[in-house]
Amino acid sequence: MEGRTRGGVTFAAVASAALLAFCALSVAWASVVRVQNGAFALLGGTPKITSLARSTFSEGNATLVIRQFGPERKILLDYDMDMEKLMHLIVVRDDFAEFMHLHPAFDATTGAFTQAIKKNPYHRYYVYADTTPRGIGQQVFRFTLANDEPLTAFPVSIALSNASVAVAPYTASLGATTLRANQAQSLAFNVSRNGAPASDLRPYLGAAAHAVFINVATLQYVHLHPTVKGAGAMQMNAGMAMAHAAAGPAMQLNLPALPAGTYKLWLQFRGGDDRVYTAPFTLLLR
Ligand SMILES: [Cu+2]
Structure with a gap:
């Protein structure tokens, strides 16, 4: 399964297909791999790029590979450093009870950001990829990580916290x-x-x-x-x-x-x- 789903060619092909379709794409060849188009999530901003994530799941761990594409569908390789990092990856559980602030590794030749994420298999996680592509400005895209386990009930507490x-x-x-x-x-x-x-x-x-x-x-x-x-x-x-x-x-x-x-x-x-x-x-x- 690893060999079949981890090929860069497969990902590139799916990435192109998704870009051509200009719509959200969620494909699973096997139950453990998904590709999705990020939803623009920066309050007050406007989407200027496309962000694609491939996630692979195994045993409570997810590996996320994010690649971003410019206006001419060209893969983005140049990012400005923001707060000492090229990408800030904010990961929150669907009940907002878990929060992670991660900094994925960047491969400057392929434009891929890679991050392993330890997740509870019975929860969805929202992932925010926060970058500043050079000459474009801050862009934030949201992905949802979910594997095939049944989700637990996840009541979101909206009770105000103490100050x-x-x-x-x-x-x-x-x-x-x-x-x-x-x-x-x-x-x-x-x-x-x-x-x-x-x-x-x-x-x-x-x-x-x-x-x-x-x-x-x-x-x-x-x-x-x-x-x-x-x-x-x-x-x-x-x-x-x-x-x-x-x-x-x-x-x-x-x-x-x-x-x-x-x-x-x-x-x-x-x-x-x-x-x-x-x-x-x-x-x-x-
Ligand atoms: Cu900050």
């Missing part, structure tokens, strides 16, 4: 969990440790922190980076050029206008121990 979430030894706190829909606003985000502002945070992938919002109904995606409160003033006082983004206990997310609805938010920051901490929230925009 403070413990991710030991830190506590991540938002200024609010109910926000205004359809208007830009800023949202305070603070990290504490032992009841005091955390003084040991480090930048993560070139930003003070990373925030991924997903609308649970539309599955639209937004990825933002907070600014650090007071960082500018401190740097000017010190008279230092900034080599890296600062991280700080007091941050602010500048949100674009977001449609009404329930959103899952994951805030990721790096601790003094170099580990990446992920704080999950559920927000309501109304």
Whole structure:
């Protein structure tokens, strides 16, 4: 089965067919391989490329190979580095209870991004491929990973989370969990440790922190980076050029206008121990 389904020729042929058809394609030769056309998922953006994923399943693991094509159906080989990586792959389980932020390996000669994903076979996973093709700008496409096991019931909790979430030894706190829909606003985000502002945070992938919002109904995606409160003033006082983004206990997310609805938010920051901490929230925009 491996030999029959892993051939690059087969994938290329299917990729061309899908592009010619200009429509969503879901083909399975065997129960374990699927090819799908990504659904554009960047809130506020417009699709300028085509993104195709081939997924292979075995024993609770999926291997995803993503290739993207430009306006003339040419495979894209040139990507701008965004936050130190060519592709950010956000993977969430269908009940939003699991979140992964991965960075697939890129083959610059074939244009293929490859990522192994450990998945629970009884759940679907939504996969967001976030890239910046050179000269095109940010593009985000969503894929669904599902193998043939029966799905478990996956109630999505839309109960608002507390404004403070413990991710030991830190506590991540938002200024609010109910926000205004359809208007830009800023949202305070603070990290504490032992009841005091955390003084040991480090930048993560070139930003003070990373925030991924997903609308649970539309599955639209937004990825933002907070600014650090007071960082500018401190740097000017010190008279230092900034080599890296600062991280700080007091941050602010500048949100674009977001449609009404329930959103899952994951805030990721790096601790003094170099580990990446992920704080999950559920927000309501109304
Ligand atoms: Cu980020």
